[in-house]
Amino acid sequence: MIKSMTGFGRGEAQDAERQFTVEIKSVNHRYNDIVVRMPKRLTYLEEKIKDLIKNEVKRGRVEVYISLENLGEGDTKISLNRSLVNQYYQCLQEIKEGFDVKDDISVSVLSKFPDVFIIESKEEDEDEIWQCLKSAVLKAVEMLMKMRLAEGEKLAEDIVGRCDYIGNIMKTIEKKNPEVVQEYKNKLRDRINEMLEDAIQIDESRLSIEVAIFADKSSIAEEIVRLYSHIGQLKKSLKEQQPIGRKLDFLIQEMNREINTIGSKSSDLEIVNYVVEVKSELEKIREQVQNIE
Structure with missing residues (x-):
């Protein structure tokens, strides 16, 4: 957990x-x-x-x-230094009698002399x-x-939900990707026909080569597979007992890398919009991961 x-x-x-x-x-x-x-x-x-x-x-x-x-x-003990107080008192009496001082000798006077009280730290x-x-x-x-732990459980539920949502988006992108190649082929054929005004018959073999080159450059199959793998690892890691915060942070970085590559390879507007949605969800997961031990 x-x-x-x-x-x-x-x-x-x-x-x-x-x-x-x-x-x-x-x-x-x-x-x-x-x-x-x-x-x-x-x-x-x-x-x-x-x-x-x-x-x-x-x-x-x-x-x-x-x-x-x-x-x-308490941690201190205070006691009276009787011997010293007695000496102070005797000295004050001598002053009183020897100099004909009429003032009384009070407790407040005696208590002001140094070391009248003994302060000891209690062991x-x-x-x-x-x-x-x-x-x-x-x-x-x-x-x-x-x-x-309670907070971690809520974070895990939120992250799993967002991973499932990203997984559903990736399934849509995976299904849409082959259509992109066919759409490119149709657009390329239409553009050639428009430019040549059907005056020359299109070389199908040459057209197939161009489409194959496009399909190779725009292929996102590997990125999709790796992204699925990272999602699986992330969800599996949430069940581990040891601290996984740094591991999750690394997986989020790798998922961002894959989705960015998919976005750079895709010319289809619908797929690009899906990529933006996935990146938004990954950012929300990243913020949650920052709070995980």
Whole structure:
């Protein structure tokens, strides 16, 4: 089943200390480009996150947004430096008594002195953090892949329908092509008769040679066969499990090449109009293929 490169996924996970929310969105891109935006203190997990996503997403630009909410005491611990506060207090008392200062010694005054508070980073279990974050990432990836698969299924249906339509047009062109040679022969005969005014009998062998040369130059049988083959390969590729976006893009290029050759060889207005119609459908398929992984 083919996958679209467009999708969105969201996942949440929490333990006793924290809650992670992960949002992933993907759009079409030539390569596999993953960008992770998350709190700086979690950057050491970036490669693990990318590896999880790469297991499922083979192509496309993927943007990952991670937010963290602390549910416990947080990652820092603040305590009072009692010894230092006591020294500050004693010094202030000396100032008050020695210089006859009547102002009170308040908490706000003491709290402004440097190093009154001790701030310590709480040691965290990195494996515990990763297990919680991993759960949220996997949930977001699962939702993303479901959306990409659903979108891919719709793209496949549209492409198959357009391929069938092109196939029907090619059958019409294939049926019409032999008539073009006969029409050329009749027109050539009429033109010669008009120019010579039936004064000289037409050399049938010479006329046949001219018609044969025209038929050879205007033959589109090979192009039609190759175009049928490309249509078959394209429809078959849509059932493959691995990423096929680049393969489909190549097949569309080859189909365009064949239909352009048919157009350049054809002098019949009806066939030329069919060629224009096929090229229009191929362009629509090409636009759809740009979104396939």
